[in-house]
Amino acid sequence: MGHYFSYGSQPFPFDMFSMSHLVVLLLFLTLLVGLYLGRPRMNQKGKTFIRYTLIVILIGCESSFHLWFILHDQWTVRGNLPLQLCSISIYLCTFMLLTRNHSLSEVTFFFGIGGAIQAMITPELFYGFPHYRFFHFFIAHMAILYACFYMIWYERLHIKFQSVIKAWMTLNVIAVFVFFVNHLTGSNYMFLARKPTNPTIIDWLGPYPWYILSLEVLAFLIFTIVYFIFGKNRLKLKRK
Incomplete structure (x- = not known):
């Protein structure tokens, strides 16, 4: 079984929109529908179970990633600091679920939805099924998305348009910090130094460094779309 955890991806190359990729996306949607339909019958004990299960999955995914x-x-500073958007989202989602803090949840929701959905559809991934990294990648991103939807559907998180501005500005502050980390270490966190190796939506946004400006616009657009889908009721987070 060692080759399922090997560092080289040659035995299990990842093919975008292959059968295994499509099955994972279908599984994600099925479980998401189940999470939504389970709302009316979910008591406090059930909500607590879901919340802590997601916390354990998020922590387990991040811990196993670094351990691998x-x-x-x-493991290198150049490649393994938690400075990719989805890595940042894992930490934010964990704290969000632990604290159910309204301000943190606003930012985390946009980061998680905006980053993880794109990552699920066009992954920057080199390991295919059934390698450990294949399972790790999709389980981690699914947990990020489930955590965000859990806050909307189970913890009554209601977002305002000001949340879009707040999340976008926070993203820019983080991006400035990450830009200098990339410059100092030669890394490519948040893809601010060069485009991803695998085909992604970034390929359509122009050459470096102009695609960074396109990413700014795209991030704001995605956050705004997410707001119009989920921000209809502009109330405060109701804690139970």
Whole structure:
């Protein structure tokens, strides 16, 4: 079974929109519908179980990710700091679920929805089914999305348009910090130094560095679309 956890991806290359990729997307949608339909019958004990299950999955995914690199003697500052948007979202989602803090949830919701959906559809992933990294990648991103929808459907998180501005400005502050980290370490966190290797939506946004400006506009547009879908009721977070 060692090759299922190997560092080289040659035995299991990832093919976008392959059968395994499509099955994962279908599984994600099925579980998401189940999460939504389960709302009316869910008591406090059930909500607590879902919340802490997601916390354990998020922590487990992040811990196993770093452990995998360490065991293969491949962990580096250049590639493994938690500075990709989805890595940041894992930490934010964990704290969001632990605290159910309204201000944190506003930002985390936009980060999670905006980043993880794009990552699920066009993954920057080199390991296909049934490699560990395939399962890790999709389980982690699914947990991010479920955490965000959990806050909307179970914890009554209602977002305002000001939340869009807040999340977008926070993203820019983080991006400035990450830009300098990339410059100092030669890394490519948040793809601010160069485009991803695999085909993604970034390929349509122009050459470097102009695609960064396009990403600014795209991020604001995605956040705004997310708001119009989920921000109809502009109330405060109701804690139960």
